[in-house]
Amino acid sequence: MGFPFPSPAIFSIAILFFVISSYSSLASSVTKKHFMYKGSSLLVEDYLSDLLTSPDETFTCGFYRFGTNNRFSFSIWFTNSEEGSSQGTVVWTANRQHPVNGRGSRVSLQRDGTMVLTDVDGSIVWFINTNTTGTGVDKAELLNTGNLVLKDPFGKILWQSFDSPTDTLLPSQPLTRHTKLVSAMAIGTHASGYFTFNFDSDSVLRLMYDGPEVSSLYWPDPDFTIFENGRTNYNSSRIALLDDMGAFLSSDRTNFFASDLGSGIKRRLTLDYDGNLRLYSLDESTKSWTVTWEALPRPCDIHGLCGRNGVCTYTPKPKCSCPPGYEIVDPSDWSKGCRPKFNWTCDQTQQYTFVEVPHTDFWGYDLDYRPSSSLEHCMKLCLENCSCEVFVYRLMKGTQNCYMKFALFNGRSASDFPGSAYLKLPRSLNLTSAKTAASTTLVTSDYTCRPEEVDPVEVGSSQTYNANNRRTRWVYLYMFVFAIGIIEILFLASGWWCLYRRGDGVSKSTANGYHTLSSExxxxxxxxxxxxxxxxxxxxxxxxxxxxxxxxxxxxxxxxxxxxxxxxxxxxxxxxxxxxxxxxxxxxxxxxxxxxxxxxxxxxxxxxIENGSLNNYLFSNASNNSNNGAILLNWRERFRIALGTAKGLAYLHHECLEWVIHCDVKPENILLDGNFEPKIADFGLAKLSKRGGSGCQFTRIRGTKGYMAPEWFLNLPITAKVDVYSYGVVILEIVKGSRLSDWVVVDGEEEAELIRFLWVARKKIAECKDDSWVEDMVDPALKGQFNQQQAAIMIEIGISCVEEDRSRRPTMDAVVQTLLDCEDDPKLVL
Structure with missing residues (x-):
């Protein structure tokens, strides 16, 4: 009689029991400690087990391995925040520039309270000495916030990692006048890069490229003033903070919010290797990070990204390239840019020619600026100036303007840029192929901006900057067997589920969908x-x-x-x-x-809304007004309507959980309640906008003629700036008291009243040294009863909002702040 073989079910349970026991023994061997006392050390050889963890196990501190290399850093990271990785996303590093060896390195909290990181040869790589107060360090502790602190016996913090951030800011970690974020050089390394985020000398938070050759500010938009960017330099406190809800608030008014605003989500604000500042949220189910806000939706606006002489272009992802006549310096590092294939000389006998690179600009480093200049004249000026390497010829405000440059930095190419760069190149250079290529596009290389790194991922993707190391270790063998056991049990249970619960599952799912909808x-x-x-x-x-x-x-x-x-x-x-x-x-x-x-x-x-729409009160003299002489809005009511409408649009664009573009802002869609407080209505044409996206795609033109931005007719991506344009028309109509969106026939051609108003306003502003011009632009029905300063500011806001170049229009946040700054001015012109 043979020995009976156990049934598959019993065999699976036995394997499962064995795996659980083995895995439990393995887990117990990992030392989970929250404190590090004097005289103790963390050893690099035990980097997977000899660790500090925060009490809630969100953060881990210890030795962090760079990929499969024998290089380690003393770091803090989110515990298991990357799928398939035994170590998570790093948020702080002590020895960014000097990795230590994988044998013999250690972090010690010495008897005198000094924390020291030593390499294999005993050399000190990093240390913290707080023994200056007479009370020494008692222990090191990793807090739930991700802050590594050194405390004295009484619990007082003598040093904290929050005071020396690297490239990441965590919730509750302040950014002050004394701290800054510095990007990493590339993915897979913690070494410091060339991009910084900090309070500048004017007390405004800025992003800056600080490269080996030049330094250049690129955010907020350097083409605008501090005021136009919605910031203030009256900022003596110089402090900013990311809170647990996903709101970033700063004393210079640099405020932004995560698209998934709310509690219970792990977040980080990181200055990435490519110079873009991004707010990330962790998806606990997939262990991946998602971008919920970013400073620059168009990465090519980041300065220095492609180095000297390099050009950033979209194909459709951002890629670096060399213009005609130039070649890449180092294919493994685009920050080194491109070098010319010729030698620059000031020899008068040298013959030069120009090669056009369409839709390309080089920001900054202007040698000279000539407005309303012909192309031939611009070429002549550049040829006569030995320092001129390129000139940009672009359309601005209806005229062609010439910008001569003495250096090629911050090159960028985009189809919506209304101009071209003209490279000054020696005739002796073989330009046949270069000219052919330049006539349509840049001479692009096969390299992305950081060729040794992974290709850029679409912003907002759950895989954005998810740098998984995927290390294979013996521990995963146990986990694999454990998973097999679980799968077998689930397989047996699934039969029962399918036989007895199939119908209920479907019906409940459907019912829950309607319940969710109707509960709102x-x-x-x-x-x-x-x-x-x-x-x-x-x-x-x-x-x-x-x-x-x-x-x-x-x-x-x-x-x-x-x-x-x-x-x-x-x-x-x-x-x-x-x-x-x-x-x-x-x-x-x-x-x-x-x-x-x-x-x-x-x-x-x-x-x-009881008082109806704004047009019934604003245009009371219009022949089509159904209210026949409705109540005339006084100045305070008009200002309150302008401010309230701006607040509503700012909320849609910047604050609500979903970014919304209204697409049809006009007086008919601004309703007035019993106190004449405005309420924006008619979202029927509205469109959700992806945060950080370059714009929305519409199947047809939306809006009302006279209030529609030029983008609708130029087939450009639609952004929140179309609402800014419409608001500009509305606020000017509030001041003027008449339709500026109407179209009239002048000399046989159709022309908007708005164009005539803008022409007169700009002329008066240029001619007058004070605000005396305002009275001629304000609704005469007010009979002089208005606030001159407020009226001037409202007109200036309106003019800036209806700029043809949408990049020059302010955000609605900036408009709100400007109006708030003059809200309490009591002076009236009588």
Whole structure:
């Protein structure tokens, strides 16, 4: 009689029990400690087990290995924050420039309280000595915040890693006048790079390229003043902080917010190797980081990215290239840029020619600027000047302008740049192929900006900068066997699930979907809304997305019911629209109360705003005004409407959980409540905008003629700047008291009233040394009863908002701050 072989189920359970026991023994061998006392050390040979962990195990401190190399740093990292990696994302490093050996290195907290990092030969690589106060260090501790601290016996912190950040800022870690973030040189190394983030000498937070040859500020936009960028240099405190919710607040008004704003999410603000400042959130389920905000959506705006003479272009990812007549210096390091294939001389007999590189600019290093200059004249000036290496010929404000450069730095190429760079090259150089290439595009190489690194990943992807080392160690063999056992148990259980629970699962899923939707608002029936509106009898207005009717619900609430036209198609799209805009909650935005999706009927239910739309009061003398001489808005009401509308748009663009572009800002969509407080309405044309994206794609032009930005007609990506343009028209109409969006025929050609207004305003501003010009631009119906300073600022805001070049328009955040700064000025011109 043979020995009975155990059943598969019993065999699996036995294996499972063995693996669990083995894994538990392995886990117990890892020393988890929160403190490091005097006389103790961390050894590099035990870098996987000899560690400090924070009490909540979010952070780990110890020796961190660089890939598969025998190089280690003393670092702090997020515990297991990278899938497939035994060590997570590093947030602080003591020895960035000097890695230590994988044998014989150690970190010691010595008897005298000094913390020392020594290499294999005993040389001191890094140390902290706090023994200057008479009370020595008692222990080192890693806090739940990720802060490594040295404490005395009484618990007082004598030193902390938060005071010396590397490239990352953690929630609750302040950025002060004495600290800065410095980027890494490349992915896979912690060595310091060329990009910094700190308070500059003018007390404003800035991003700067500080390379071996030049230094250059690139964020906020160096083409604008501090004021135009929404910042202030009246900032003696110089302090900034990222909080646990994902909000970054600074004393210079550098404020931004994570797209997933809320508590319970692990975050970090990192100055990446490519010079871009990004806010990351950790997806606990996938162990990957997602970008939830970034400073520069267009990486080619980062200075120094491609080195001297290099050009950054989109193909469609950012790539570095050398222009005609130049070649790459070091294929492994684009920061070294390109070198000319010729020698620069000032020999008068040298013959030069120019090669055009379309849609390309080199920022800064201007030798001379000649406005309204012809191309031939610009070439002549550059030929006559020995220092001129290139000139940029571009369209600005309707005229062609010449910018001569003595160096080729910060090159960038983009299809929407309205100009070309003309390289000055010797005739003796073989330019045949270069000219052919330059006539259409740059001569690009096969190298990305950092060729030794992985290709750039689309911003916002869950894999962005997820540098997994994928180390294979024996511990994973145990984990693999453990997983096999779990899978077998799940396989056996799945049969039972499929046989007995299949139907319930589907029905519950569907029910939960509707429950989630209906819990946000009230779901109305069509008959209920038809009765509330009296068969849609009283029409309040009509916009691009449908007509709006007045109604009264059974609970006596007065509502506005919008019957959607062809903007939304189908129940799923309506559901997405409702859920998205249901999250929008601001005092200057109309509140949505419910919806109806029944058959072919699509309706939205909003709060009723009693005083109607702004146009009925602003243009009271218009022949088509239904109110026939409605109440004239006084100056304080006009200013409050301008400010409130700006606040509402700023919330949509910068603060709410989903970034929203309204797309149809006009007086008809600005409603006034009983106190004449504005509320923006009609989101039927609105579009969600991906944070950090370059713009939205629309299948058709949206908006109202006269309020639409030039981007709509130039087939450019649509950004929040289209709302800024529309707001500019509105604020000028608020000041003027008449339609500037109307079009008139002048000399047989159609022209906007806005163009004529801008021409007169700019002329008066240029001619007058004070604000005396303002009175001629303000609504005469006010009879001189207005605040001259506020009016001047509102006109200047309006002019800047309607700039043809959208990059020169301010953000709505900056507009709000400008209006707030003059809100309390009590002076009136009588």
């Amino acid at each position: 608002f009230r779901m109305f029936t069509y008959s209920e809304l038809k009765k509330a509106t009296g068969m849609f009898k009283e029409e309040l207005g009509r916009g691009g997305s449908g007509a709006v009717y007045k109604g009264v619900l059974q609970d006596d609430r007065v509502v506005a019911v919008k019957k959607l036209g062809d903007v939304l198609q189908g129940e799923e799209e309506l559901r997405a629209e409702v859920i998205t805009f249901g999250r929008v909650n601001h005092m200057n935005l109309v509140k949505m109360w419910g919806f109806c999706s029944e058959g072919t009927h699509r309706l939205l239910v909003y709060e009723y």
